[in-house]
Amino acid sequence: MNFAVGEKVVEVLIVRPGDEVIVAPRTRGLRRVADDLALARRLRRQRFDVALDLHGGPRSAWLTWASGARERTVPMEKFFVTPRENVRRENVLQPNEILTAIDVPTAPVGAKAVYVKEMVREIWDFALCSVAAMVTVKDGVVADARIVLGGVAPVPYRALKAEAALTGKPLTEASAAAAGRAATEGARPLAKNAYKVPLTQAVVKRALLSLA
Numbered sequence: 001m002n003f004a005v006g007e008k009v010v011e012v013l014i015v016r017p018g019d020e021v022i023v024a025p026r027t028r029g030l031r032r033v034a035d036d037l038a039l040a041r042r043l044r045r046q047r048f049d050v051a052l053d054l055h056g057g058p059r060s061a062w063l064t065w066a067s068g069a070r071e072r073t074v075p076m077e078k079f080f081v082t083p084r085e086n087v088r089r090e091n092v093l094q095p096n097e098i099l100t101a102i103d104v105p106t107a108p109v110g111a112k113a114v115y116v117k118e119m120v121r122e123i124w125d126f127a128l129c130s131v132a133a134m135v136t137v138k139d140g141v142v143a144d145a146r147i148v149l150g151g152v153a154p155v156p157y158r159a160l161k162a163e164a165a166l167t168g169k170p171l172t173e174a175s176a177a178a179a180g181r182a183a184t185e186g187a188r189p190l191a192k193n194a195y196k197v198p199l200t201q202a203v204v205k206r207a208l209l210s211l212a
Contacts, residue, residue, distance in 0.1 A: 061094050072097065080155035090155075108144055111136040116207040117150075118199060127151035129200045131207040135171060142166050142175075147204065149183065152196055159183040162204060171212045173205075180204035 022042065027035050061072070074092055081089040093099065107113065113134040119125040130150035136143045145166045147159040162183035169175040180201035187197050 061092065061097075071100075073103075076102075077158065082154055107134065108136045110138070111144070112211040114207050114210050116203055116210070118203050129196055129203050131200075131203050133204070133207045133211065135166070135208065135211045137171060141168055141170055145179075147179070147183065147208075149200060149204075152187075152200055159204070161185050166208070171208060173209060176205040176208035176212075177201075179208060 022039070024039055026032075078092065080091050111134050113132070115130065115132045117127045117130040119127060127150050129152055132146075132148045132150070134144075134146040136145075145163040147162045147166075149157040149159055159179075159182070162179040165182035166175055166179040180203075183204045184197045184200050187200075189197055
């Protein structure tokens with residue numbers, strides 16, 4: 001396996017015997033053009049098949065193109081682009097790329113999952129708030145939790161604080177309510193959608209209790 005990383009990452013990167021580390025320099029101006037061309041030539045010589053993009057940004061997309069790899073794999077958390085990152089983009093796809101597959105890992109043994117969508121109408125309507133949740137309970141407590149919110153941000157939002165608030169605790173009404181509050185911690189609603197904060201808390205609680 002080959003790793004293309006920035007200079008600051010080399011010192012902390014742990015690789016296996018036989019792996020190669022390729023340093024992508026962060027120079028500027030004409031020097032950067034020369035360094036990038038040299039790096040592209042080096043990557044093309046090795047004829048890679050697949051590039052695993054752990055960053056999902058323009059620089060890593062360029063490295064994928066330079067490697068000659070026909071496929072780029074991006075973690076789902078890195079696929080969508082928020083307006084704060086780039087107001088003109090919705091995802092990390094480049095002009096010459098299309099999405100060809102989504103790999104969904106096998107759920108843990110004993111996991112339960114649910115999707116709850118709160119709407120104004122019962123069918124064919126956008127979500128005021130939606131929650132996708134998966135919980136694995138072992139020995140009476142939550143061993144693993146995944147909670148993703150929809151309809152409350154420009155991109156699907158993984159509620160990491162809610163997951164942390166739930167993990168290690170029994171799945172009860174109190175812990176589900178605490179996870180709901182954690183899901184909206186730090187939320188900054190707009191002028192006319194502040195109602196989504198208590199709504200999201202309630203939908204997260206309802207979704208989790210349906211898995212109890």
